[in-house]
Amino acid sequence: MMNSPILNVTGLTMDFGGIRALNALDLDVYGGEIVALIGPNGAGKTTFFNCVTGIYMPTAGEVLLTSPKTGKSESLKGLKPNQVTEKGLARTFQNIRLFPKMTVLENVMIGRHCRTKAFILGAILRNRATREEEQSILETSYAILQKVGLEQYSNEFAENLPYGGQRRLEIARALATEPLLLLLDEPAAGMNPQETLELVELIKEISADGQAILLIEHDMKLVMSLSDRIFVMDYGKKIAQGTPAEIRENPAVIKAYLGED
Numbered sequence: 136m137m138n139s140p141i142l143n144v145t146g147l148t149m150d151f152g153g154i155r156a157l158n159a160l161d162l163d164v165y166g167g168e169i170v171a172l173i174g175p176n177g178a179g180k181t182t183f184f185n186c187v188t189g190i191y192m193p194t195a196g197e198v199l200l201t202s203p204k205t206g207k208s209e210s211l212k213g214l215k216p217n218q219v220t221e222k223g224l225a226r227t228f229q230n231i232r233l234f235p236k237m238t239v240l241e242n243v244m245i246g247r248h249c250r251t252k253a254f255i256l257g258a259i260l261r262n263r264a265t266r267e268e269e270q271s272i273l274e275t276s277y278a279i280l281q282k283v284g285l286e287q288y289s290n291e292f293a294e295n296l297p298y299g300g301q302r303r304l305e306i307a308r309a310l311a312t313e314p315l316l317l318l319l320d321e322p323a324a325g326m327n328p329q330e331t332l333e334l335v336e337l338i339k340e341i342s343a344d345g346q347a348i349l350l351i352e353h354d355m356k357l358v359m360s361l362s363d364r365i366f367v368m369d370y371g372k373k374i375a376q377g378t379p380a381e382i383r384e385n386p387a388v389i390k391a392y393l394g395e396d
């Protein structure tokens with residue numbers, strides 16, 4: 136029997152003027168799972184991420200985050216993005232959002248912001264922290280860079296990383312916040328086949344560490360090979376959920392993607 140889900144979303148609805156981008160969506164993610172959220176362009180996937188991470192205030196619905204360790208549940212609704220991150224939900228973006236003129240290592244250290252005292256981080260960046268403070272944050276951040284295979288670039292400006300490296304750095308920065316759940320918005324977008332293969336390996340490794348992951352992705356091969364469960368959206372509504380094998384055979388999903396009757 137499974138415990139409570141880490142993320143439990145019920146009735147999530149988002150209206151933009153006359154457009155209902157999300158329509159009473161229910162979705163949950165349990166500890167250790169890789170869950171994919173898929174659907175045709177404009178289905179509402181990114182709007183879903185924006186609503187659960189505090190970028191948009193949903194019109195209706197509830198978003199609960201539960202710590203598997205303590206069993207404590209908290210509502211994320213109405214929180215600001217930084218507060219959502221502090222509660223344990225971290226994300227990457229469809230369009231890469233790094234600090235281009237900071238080093239690769241500093242980008243990860245920024246992710247530590249919500250788990251360390253901000254003034255210590257600021258002091259490190261100005262070379263004014265104590266040795267112990269600096270060591271601890273540097274070591275943690277460097278270990279995360281090693282995890283994503285970017286340690287050799289630690290002193291480069293983020294903008295100088297190859298495209299696939301920038302995407303991995305976004306994941307590293309999100310991991311640095313020690314999330315209960317990691318949200319990845321189209322992590323393979325724009326990657327070449329080799330970078331995509333390496334990304335799949337990285338996501339598997341992160342998952343093997345026990346990290347729960349919810350991802351939006353258009354690359355069906357990636358989705359089918361990685362996911363434990365898949366939620367399918369179309370026009371703001373959930374039209375199917377199930378294992379990759381179930382989703383592949385689902386008539387509503389085939390219709391949404393191929394437009395057939």
Ligand code: ATP
Nearest residue numbers: 151154155156174175176177178179180181182183
């Ligand atoms: P894609 O796969 O192309 O990224 P998506 O499934 O992520 O698409 P969304 O970007 O969430 O879809 O868009 C869902 C719907 O909501 C679309 O009709 C879009 O035009 C609309 N929408 C999204 N954000 C806004 C906004 N800020 N203002 C008005 N409409 C919006």
